[in-house]
Amino acid sequence: MKKDYTFDAECFALASIAWAGAHQEEYNPALTQQKLQAGLNASLITQGKLDNVVWGPAVFRTPKLRNAADNWDDYMFFVVQNRNDPSDYRVAARSTVSSLNGYEDVAVLLPVDWREFDADAPEGAKIADGMAQVLGALLTMTSSVEPGLGTTLVEFLNANLKDGDTLTFCGHSMGGTFTVPWGACVKTLLKQDIRVQVRSLAGATAGNAAFAARAEALLGDGLKRITNFRDLVPKLWNTDSVKEIATLYEPVIILADPIKIIVKLFADVMGVLYGYTHAGQAECFDPGVNPALDKLKDQYGYQHDTAYMNYYDLEFGEGKDIYYDVS
Numbered sequence: 001m002k003k004d005y006t007f008d009a010e011c012f013a014l015a016s017i018a019w020a021g022a023h024q025e026e027y028n029p030a031l032t033q034q035k036l037q038a039g040l041n042a043s044l045i046t047q048g049k050l051d052n053v054v055w056g057p058a059v060f061r062t063p064k065l066r067n068a069a070d071n072w073d074d075y076m077f078f079v080v081q082n083r084n085d086p087s088d089y090r091v092a093a094r095s096t097v098s099s100l101n102g103y104e105d106v107a108v109l110l111p112v113d114w115r116e117f118d119a120d121a122p123e124g125a126k127i128a129d130g131m132a133q134v135l136g137a138l139l140t141m142t143s144s145v146e147p148g149l150g151t152t153l154v155e156f157l158n159a160n161l162k163d164g165d166t167l168t169f170c171g172h173s174m175g176g177t178f179t180v181p182w183g184a185c186v187k188t189l190l191k192q193d194i195r196v197q198v199r200s201l202a203g204a205t206a207g208n209a210a211f212a213a214r215a216e217a218l219l220g221d222g223l224k225r226i227t228n229f230r231d232l233v234p235k236l237w238n239t240d241s242v243k244e245i246a247t248l249y250e251p252v253i254i255l256a257d258p259i260k261i262i263v264k265l266f267a268d269v270m271g272v273l274y275g276y277t278h279a280g281q282a283e284c285f286d287p288g289v290n291p292a293l294d295k296l297k298d299q300y301g302y303q304h305d306t307a308y309m310n311y312y313d314l315e316f317g318e319g320k321d322i323y324y325d326v327s
Contacts, residue, residue, distance in 0.1 A: 176203025239271025
């Protein structure tokens with residue numbers, strides 16, 4: 001029997017199912033599409049309601065030489081239309097899967113003028129250079145298959161959405177970071193009066209205070225972040241929250257004093273030089289430190305992934321709330 005799923009739980013599920021085919025070594029968008037559709041059909045939370053893909057997926061692999069361990073796609077995203085409410089459209093994306101992910105996540109030291117993407121933004125609004133690179137790719141990518149083959153997301157939206165429709169961007173982790181500038185930028189490019197929303201899950205800060213204010217002005221109460229207090233990713237790159245990382249998993253995991261000092265010094269430098277600031281208020285939950293996980297990698301993985309699944313009371317597996325083939 002299906003549960004009564006919340007809107008935000010559905011958005012988390014769509015961002016999760018976007019990982020269908022993520023570890024597929026062959027660049028084959030048609031196969032990725034098959035795996036995506038199979039995941040939407042198999043997941044109880046989406047089947048019969050949010051399994052109607054009306055554009056995409058767009059699948060991108062950076063044109064560079066790769067070794068065997070890096071032979072995966074980069075970005076992938078798609079649009080579904082709610083079968084029960086045709087005015088409800090949702091864009092779900094996964095972040096890069098290759099080593100490009102590591103670069104874009106931490107490329108924050110050369111901020112880019114936000115006016116490159118939003119000409120009416122105030123002077124001084126900036127986003128991380130990694131996020132600027134991501135956004136540039138997302139705006140120019142076209143659907144790799146039908147429906148929408150060869151069209152960009154904005155071209156599809158301007159041709160198909162109507163005044164009063166709702167468009168929600170859904171992303172987790174780095175996807176939760178770039179959905180904020182992506183949603184804000186797309187809002188400025190739409191011809192119709194569309195309510196654009198963002199559901200940013202487990203994302204880091206994308207830009208400075210001036211950018212955050214601009215995103216809030218464009219998206220209003222449609223901008224919502226969902227964060228786990230014990231997840232270190234949303235604490236990046238704001239100076240105050242970075243400092244919390246030093247003691248985040250105590251008493252289960254205690255960092256050495258020199259590491260704590262480095263964390264706090266880094267936080268101070270980020271505050272003085274960059275002023276990264278989250279846009280909008282977060283819905284924050286705290287599951288506590290998992291006492292069974294005394295390795296940093298394991299604790300981080302639990303807090304960044306599993307804890308969100310638990311927060312929405314979702315289960316992964318065949319015949320359960322969320323199910324997809326990542327291979």
